[in-house]
Amino acid sequence: MVFHKGSRYSALPRFAGDAFKGLKPRTIPAATPVLEHTVALKDRLDALSQNYYRNPRNWTRLSEANPTALFAEDLLWVDELREEDGRERLGAVVLIPRREEEQK
Template structure:
């Protein structure tokens, strides 16, 4: 059961719970990135969230703002060093 405040609250379940009883992929709308962050070796999503939002649990906002990444770990792997990621505005 999900909290009423969960960002997954309106995410649909798979149509056949006997095959997989979980949730489908959560749709992510466009995000307005207002800060461009150049990834450096050692960056971690929780640390970036703490730096920009003062809350390390908001790392998912950064992942949502960069939909080309299919996995949160891929956002900051070594291949990302030197690339720019978007940090969305708080409250969006």
């Protein structure tokens, strides 16, 4: 950073922070899809998870099984701003992987 001559900041020590080494990416095992769900009006990921896994918090399994969606909500909604006007991806297919306890 450049300071003007006589700046009150010019005599301050320079910040030399440690280089951020980042985080190791989490390994996501390939999910074997066993079902295909066709998106219907008012579908929600937590509701689909409750329906297929009996646990609404397992919606991340749906997201991991469909890696083409950058964000989880992209599985159900169009790319534009989301509104309550039926802008769901009606008729799109979401892959539903096997329940974890059945894989063991």
